[in-house]
Amino acid sequence: MRTFIGAIVSLAQGFYTTFQFFFQKKPTIAYPSIKKQHAPRFHGLHELRRYADGKERCIGCELCAIACPANAITVIGAENTPEDRRSPGERYAARYEIDELRCIFCGLCEEACPTDAIVLTPRFEMSDYRRGSFIYAKDRLLVPPEAGVGTSPDERPNGIPSDLGSVLAQKSTVDIASGYSATWRGELLKTDRKGLAG
Amino acid sequence: MPLWLFVVIKSALVLFVVVTTFAYAMLAERKVLAWMQLRPGPNRVGPWGLLQPAADAAKMLFKEDLTPATADSLIYRLAPWISMITAMGVFAVIPFSESSSGLWSIGDVNAGILFVFSLTSLGVYGISLAGWSSGSKFPLLGSLRSTAQMISYELAMTLSVVGVLILAGTTSLAGIVHAQNKLWFVIPQFLGFIIYVITAVAETNRAPFDLVEAETELVGGFHTEYSGLRFGLFFIAEYLNMITVSCIATLLFFGGWNPLFGLSVIPGIVWFVLKVGFVIFIYIWLRATLPRLRYDRLMAFGWQVLLPLATLNLMATAAIVAWKG
Amino acid sequence: MNGAPKEVTLTIDGTQLTVPEGTLLVEAAKRIKTDIPVYCYHPKLGPAGLCRICLVDVEKTPKLQIACNTTVGEGMVVHTYGPKVEDGRRAVLEFLLLNHPLDCPICDKGGECDLQDYSIAYGQGASRLADPKEIKPKAIDLGPTIVLDDERCIVCQRCTRFDEIITLEQSLVVKDRGQRDVIATATGTPYVSMFSGNVTELCPVGALTSKTYRFKSRPWDLNRSLTTCVQCSAGCAINVDERHGEVLRTMSVPGDDAVSEGWLCDRGRYNVGFYSDPRRLTSPLLRRDGEWVQLGWEDAIDLWARTLHEAVDSAGPKSLAALGGGRLTNEEAYLIGHVFRALGCENIDWRTGRQRQASPGPRGGTYADVESAQAIVLVGVPPAQTTPIMSLRIRKAVSQRGARMILVGDYALPIRVAHERVARPRDLASLDLDRYERIAFFWDGIDPRVGSELNEFAEGLAEGRKIFTYVTGETPNARGAEGMGLVPRSGGRDSVGMLAAARDGNLRSLAIFAANPVLHMPGGADSVRGAIENVPFVVTTELFMTPTAERSTLVLPARGPFEKSGHTFDVTGAVRVLRPGVAAPTGTLSDLEILIALASALGVDVPGPAALHRQAALHAPWVARGFGDPALFAEGELKAPRAGAKATGLRLVIAADLFSGGGTVYHDDRLGELRPLATAALSEHTAAVAEVHDGYLVDIVAAEGTLRGLVVRVAPNHVDGTVTILEGLPDAPASAFEGGQTVALANVRAARVPVGVA
Ligand code: SF4
Ligand code: SF4
Ligand code: SF4
Ligand code: SF4
Numbered sequence A: 001m002r003t004f005i006g007a008i009v010s011l012a013q014g015f016y017t018t019f020q021f022f023f024q025k026k027p028t029i030a031y032p033s034i035k036k037q038h039a040p041r042f043h044g045l046h047e048l049r050r051y052a053d054g055k056e057r058c059i060g061c062e063l064c065a066i067a068c069p070a071n072a073i074t075v076i077g078a079e080n081t082p083e084d085r086r087s088p089g090e091r092y093a094a095r096y097e098i099d100e101l102r103c104i105f106c107g108l109c110e111e112a113c114p115t116d117a118i119v120l121t122p123r124f125e126m127s128d129y130r131r132g133s134f135i136y137a138k139d140r141l142l143v144p145p146e147a148g149v150g151t152s153p154d155e156r157p158n159g160i161p162s163d164l165g166s167v168l169a170q171k172s173t174v175d176i177a178s179g180y181s182a183t184w185r186g187e188l189l190k191t192d193r194k195g196l197a198g
Numbered sequence B: 001m002p003l004w005l006f007v008v009i010k011s012a013l014v015l016f017v018v019v020t021t022f023a024y025a026m027l028a029e030r031k032v033l034a035w036m037q038l039r040p041g042p043n044r045v046g047p048w049g050l051l052q053p054a055a056d057a058a059k060m061l062f063k064e065d066l067t068p069a070t071a072d073s074l075i076y077r078l079a080p081w082i083s084m085i086t087a088m089g090v091f092a093v094i095p096f097s098e099s100s101s102g103l104w105s106i107g108d109v110n111a112g113i114l115f116v117f118s119l120t121s122l123g124v125y126g127i128s129l130a131g132w133s134s135g136s137k138f139p140l141l142g143s144l145r146s147t148a149q150m151i152s153y154e155l156a157m158t159l160s161v162v163g164v165l166i167l168a169g170t171t172s173l174a175g176i177v178h179a180q181n182k183l184w185f186v187i188p189q190f191l192g193f194i195i196y197v198i199t200a201v202a203e204t205n206r207a208p209f210d211l212v213e214a215e216t217e218l219v220g221g222f223h224t225e226y227s228g229l230r231f232g233l234f235f236i237a238e239y240l241n242m243i244t245v246s247c248i249a250t251l252l253f254f255g256g257w258n259p260l261f262g263l264s265v266i267p268g269i270v271w272f273v274l275k276v277g278f279v280i281f282i283y284i285w286l287r288a289t290l291p292r293l294r295y296d297r298l299m300a301f302g303w304q305v306l307l308p309l310a311t312l313n314l315m316a317t318a319a320i321v322a323w324k325g
Numbered sequence C: 001m002n003g004a005p006k007e008v009t010l011t012i013d014g015t016q017l018t019v020p021e022g023t024l025l026v027e028a029a030k031r032i033k034t035d036i037p038v039y040c041y042h043p044k045l046g047p048a049g050l051c052r053i054c055l056v057d058v059e060k061t062p063k064l065q066i067a068c069n070t071t072v073g074e075g076m077v078v079h080t081y082g083p084k085v086e087d088g089r090r091a092v093l094e095f096l097l098l099n100h101p102l103d104c105p106i107c108d109k110g111g112e113c114d115l116q117d118y119s120i121a122y123g124q125g126a127s128r129l130a131d132p133k134e135i136k137p138k139a140i141d142l143g144p145t146i147v148l149d150d151e152r153c154i155v156c157q158r159c160t161r162f163d164e165i166i167t168l169e170q171s172l173v174v175k176d177r178g179q180r181d182v183i184a185t186a187t188g189t190p191y192v193s194m195f196s197g198n199v200t201e202l203c204p205v206g207a208l209t210s211k212t213y214r215f216k217s218r219p220w221d222l223n224r225s226l227t228t229c230v231q232c233s234a235g236c237a238i239n240v241d242e243r244h245g246e247v248l249r250t251m252s253v254p255g256d257d258a259v260s261e262g263w264l265c266d267r268g269r270y271n272v273g274f275y276s277d278p279r280r281l282t283s284p285l286l287r288r289d290g291e292w293v294q295l296g297w298e299d300a301i302d303l304w305a306r307t308l309h310e311a312v313d314s315a316g317p318k319s320l321a322a323l324g325g326g327r328l329t330n331e332e333a334y335l336i337g338h339v340f341r342a343l344g345c346e347n348i349d350w351r352t353g354r355q356r357q358a359s360p361g362p363r364g365g366t367y368a369d370v371e372s373a374q375a376i377v378l379v380g381v382p383p384a385q386t387t388p389i390m391s392l393r394i395r396k397a398v399s400q401r402g403a404r405m406i407l408v409g410d411y412a413l414p415i416r417v418a419h420e421r422v423a424r425p426r427d428l429a430s431l432d433l434d435r436y437e438r439i440a441f442f443w444d445g446i447d448p449r450v451g452s453e454l455n456e457f458a459e460g461l462a463e464g465r466k467i468f469t470y471v472t473g474e475t476p477n478a479r480g481a482e483g484m485g486l487v488p489r490s491g492g493r494d495s496v497g498m499l500a501a502a503r504d505g506n507l508r509s510l511a512i513f514a515a516n517p518v519l520h521m522p523g524g525a526d527s528v529r530g531a532i533e534n535v536p537f538v539v540t541t542e543l544f545m546t547p548t549a550e551r552s553t554l555v556l557p558a559r560g561p562f563e564k565s566g567h568t569f570d571v572t573g574a575v576r577v578l579r580p581g582v583a584a585p586t587g588t589l590s591d592l593e594i595l596i597a598l599a600s601a602l603g604v605d606v607p608g609p610a611a612l613h614r615q616a617a618l619h620a621p622w623v624a625r626g627f628g629d630p631a632l633f634a635e636g637e638l639k640a641p642r643a644g645a646k647a648t649g650l651r652l653v654i655a656a657d658l659f660s661g662g663g664t665v666y667h668d669d670r671l672g673e674l675r676p677l678a679t680a681a682l683s684e685h686t687a688a689v690a691e692v693h694d695g696y697l698v699d700i701v702a703a704e705g706t707l708r709g710l711v712v713r714v715a716p717n718h719v720d721g722t723v724t725i726l727e728g729l730p731d732a733p734a735s736a737f738e739g740g741q742t743v744a745l746a747n748v749r750a751a752r753v754p755v756g757v758a
């Protein structure tokens, strides 16, 4: 009998709780009509920085890639030539891709980078209908030279653009259909091979 | 006006009203659930999300309708219609109100309650055939559960209603309502009412008895393989069933269109709708509050608790009526 | 150390162990699984005592000792760690890092760098240097393969010692002294060596890096698999490092003492870019009305099977022929013979180039036997050109045991080392070889007449002596192909006979497995091409559209050696194992899969995988009874060698470059300047007489025609009165020309051509 009454009471408590909630004020923010101010060091979409002279900071060292706990970064280095000098020093990132779907925005890549090239900006609106478009290659990560220089998001002379603007407007070289960049031949091969083996 | 035309017009009217009710019952469910979970709920389509049902319907219509290669395609295509037609058929006998010109229903059947129960128990065929004909594992499991659950709870449900029938002395739905002019049966038949509410939830496969489509265990249960319009039909059937059992509850226990506090200035249909709305609200409230039962507990509860209680209730009612009568 | 070595007992870190007298402390420590850090010491190069990172504390000695150059002593008590040792190492590291650039993020060694590792283990974490660091040149182009960063060099001298002790080439040296010392070649010329890649592995830091791998990847990105290099018949174990479906680099296998001793030649190491070359064939191609049309695999195999059946039905099995297999695995070679013999075809031959024989007969020796030989006789093309790793063993025998080296023929040695030279095998009689107990004979397997003459001589010597014979031919798995039966039997035609039959219109169907006879078969490209075009249905399995594939009816895209598994025989007949190291491009099949598909389309039963592997991993049979075994050659090939050259003009020598060939080298864009130029190489004396200079352009007029536009290379070691041209270059095919004939230089013109590989 005791347990029966206990059961009834707890049932009633449950119904009371949900009934109470029914009338409470809802904490939901009506995004996107209302946007919340995020913390100043919010970890959002990445960006590759440049030096004041326009050279890329990234030297293609892959330290961000090895630091990344989500294995989201792929870097393939190459050598600067006198005719085509991308970064100071000998090496630059010929290919730099972040899979923003894998990224957990922990910022460890930023920590690992010896040249402060990769930084996380507060931008977070990057939804899209195709998975492939979440692989951000250099064309969308590298800031245009006119965006100004700086080593951290709060050091942006020209401010932080409210949307991805011109950076995103550029077309990606990533093969949207397959989700891999076209020259990532190996990855494509591997997926193909699975099909062949079956 | 020939009788048949009259019936067709009445049917069309009832269907229209019922389908609209279905659409807004769905919206209401989403809203109420959301509020009970401290969310705003659908609010993007139309003012306060009021056009959400239309948007959903359009989406359903345009989605691809898939039939698995392993499915028994005829039965697979037929099953949703069985579910929906039986769910709709019930409304043929439900009286919504009464006025001087007569009963507000498509047809007044003197064994109305029996017609209702026979149709709703046909509805299970839609579900079990859907699961079986999908030719895949989860739907099959879902339909097995559904069959077992229906059989188990059908008994208790019917028994719980018999008490009302004894008190009213008739199986005509209008007659039952008239019998409640003084006292709603929810008071003398409180136990019966509770059993009816619980079993009705189980009969309509709704939370916390929605084991038939328990997504954590069975993906989508019997409708895993369905998509597009056919999936939509199951959806409609489920909500129509919910409205049906709410109507029955109103008719059997809440005095149908009888006004409360003698406020007979308000038309009977308004009272009816309000009462049905209240029962539907209870359904949604249940869903927002209670977690899903374990399958063995569900069966045990049906056979070991509800059925004996319903039998007891029936015998007690009969004894009292005999003793008094 | 003669007789049984004495044993000494010592204690290292509290563990007592007994090792032979004379063992170095660093090696003794390895026995108890204690690694003492080293930079300059290398087990194959010996101690140098230069870097002093290996400091250990030996009780009863006042100062720390270097483990790499201290031999064990009875009752020694050694501590490899402890505050004293770590203090010493910290000081050493502080000096090593004094001027070190620490550009680890862009350094190719980063991640597998001993300097990084030991700095983390023993370094003090911060520099006390207040003055600017010494600036030295970076990214110095040391030669066709190597880039040097002088700032990173810690002057351990492993690279220079490798050049001195192992290859005997002595071109790398340390220039200048103190903190200004740099690595350079002694002469200031580019560092050219066929073993150059090894110094990048030896270098404990990132000072020496490979051009082909520079900045390509990081060690942690690479998926490594252990397989066998099949670029030549040496059979070195090789580690394949793959990333994104591309072979980015290959590394030697330190434990491979039976064959490579932990070295690799540059061909094996660097010629791996072709695996991911966009020109790879990825779909069967059928030539229809002069156009290539793509075909599905099933259609292609069906077509092939149908044609074979039709040919057998209409013209008998003698109208079929199968060529090649010397570049494939044993399994594949076995199946070629199995499938074609099942059709009744006996026209089966692996010999599609100059090499005509693969197994040396029952006196065949092992790698270790080379080292023990007191005299080494090299007949024809020396092993350095065909099996470079074998030549390192020969160099070891010469430098460490003073073996006597004798060359037969006109071929030049790539290094300066004392040797004698005779013109023909029978002239060896004058050299008093019966003084020696152990003699090694190397033959190139090309000219059976030379082979049988050599055989006669060697057999004559054999009494009471150990004779080791080797056929160091150019075909990678010739031993496997020959051992698996890809030689004509019971009246079948050999490759020369097949082409003759083709020319006469007697062949209905020819299958060419992974071979390029148009480029390599003696007789010349035009003649082979004509013969192939005369066969109604020619199938070629290839990775690329080679000149041979271009003439075929059906080309089947095959897989390379790093893309499949199987077994091969090395040059000594030992079984080596292939394992896939990189994913093959979609659409390709290995020759094994092709053959199995063909067999099933033909209705021929094939042995199951287990039986096939057993068959392939048997010990290599001695197919031949000795050099120039008549059983392997057609009538007429075994006539006595042609009479000596005429008095005037130059004798033509046809050599092979390490990077000769029309397939893998031609389709590897990473090789760059490693690809050989068409050269005419002369000795200094000959050049002076002929009045040509290094870099001139000449034509060579021979009986078969004229070779035009060859770049003159004046190089030491060439025999006076000879001119050496290279075989196997797609742009200047030399297969039409017969070696040994007298030729004339014509049309000499001065034209500066960039320095390439001589
Ligand atoms: S933020 Fe974290 S998860 Fe995202 S790329 Fe950087 S390291 Fe990887
Ligand atoms: S972003 Fe920084 S850490 Fe990543 S590769 Fe470039 S330089 Fe290295
Ligand atoms: S040699 Fe080693 S320590 Fe020096 S820069 Fe390269 S990785 Fe760093
Ligand atoms: S280049 Fe490398 S191997 Fe050569 S001395 Fe310097 S550190 Fe040693």
Ligand code: FES
Binding pocket: C037, C038, C039, C040, C041, C048, C049, C050, C051, C052, C053, C054, C055, C066, C067, C068, C069
């Ligand atoms: S390893 Fe001993 S001194 Fe260099």
